[in-house]
Amino acid sequence: MKAILFLVLVAAVAINSLYVSDDICGENARRVDCASPCGPTCQNPQPHTGPCITSCKLCVCNEGYLEDTVTKKCVEASKCPPSS
Helix, strand or coil: CHHHHHHHHHHHHHHHHHCCCHHHHCCCEEEEEEECCCCCECCCCCCCCCCCCCEEEEEEECCCEEEECCCCEEEEHHHCCCCC
């Protein structure tokens, strides 16, 4: 009986992880199954062209937004902080 209860609990956790809301990604971002973690950022707006291992279950900025690597937030490209 304990084994069945354990399997049901594991299945519930697995199913719940598939339906996690985009809210965990923050404003102007969305959760994706798999993507490159080497996308454009405010500090490096040109997408990475070298080898980059694909990561899964991560957040990416929506179209027209770049990640500010300092604040870890997605902002409009025109609102990126000035480069130092």
